[in-house]
Amino acid sequence: MSALMMETEQFSYTVHYSSRRRSVALQVKQGQLTVRAPLGYSLADINALVQQKQQWVLKHLQQVKLQIRPQWLAEQQLPLLDNTIALTRMRGAKSAVLYDEYNITVIVSSRVQPQRYEKVLLALLQKWYQQQALSWFTQRVFYWQNKMNIRSGTILVGNWRTKWGYCKSNSELGFNWRLMMAPAWVTDYVVVHELAHLKHLNHSPRFWQLVGVHYPQAEQAKTWLKHNQHLLEL
Ligand SMILES: [Zn+2]
Incomplete structure (x- = not known):
């Protein structure tokens, strides 16, 4: 049997079955959880085991994130879909984010203490990305739902470590703001x-x-996300 993609509230993972295995093994590698299981072991049992080991998994997923943090801020540029925008940082009377097509200026209030500067800067940027993400995904869902003849419900943007999106039975769709740092064609795959x-x-x-019918590049997009997810981080 080939690899199966599974999801929990916090992250997604891959299940590989093998006739040679006798027990279930969980492995975190390059920020991805893989579960290897003997044939016949049910997905429900695997999911229960993963939930049980959730703390361990999250700890290891986050360690990788810390090790390979991208250098966007140091290089003073940020990815936004298919573009790279120049980042300028300033101190000013009031915290704010100013943005035009190719430049973003982040102003951190001069009342913010130096030891809190980085935290405030990151929060401002993340909030800005979330705003961009909400308008982008609202637009893309509208486009794709017409093509696919499917009706979505509320569209939300969230901040999760290793999950790109979710869908609820009440038709609510959620998307990770970090996808705004990926190329547009990859975000369309998630939609x-x-x-x-x-x-x-x-x-x-x-x-x-x-x-696959609606998005033939789905495999390439999955691979892209797997290989580049560490870059989709401030
Ligand atoms: Zn899914």
């Missing part, structure tokens, strides 16, 4: 993926078939 869940609330072959 199609979550919309397809409104028809199939699982990762069954029928689900992947629906994704």
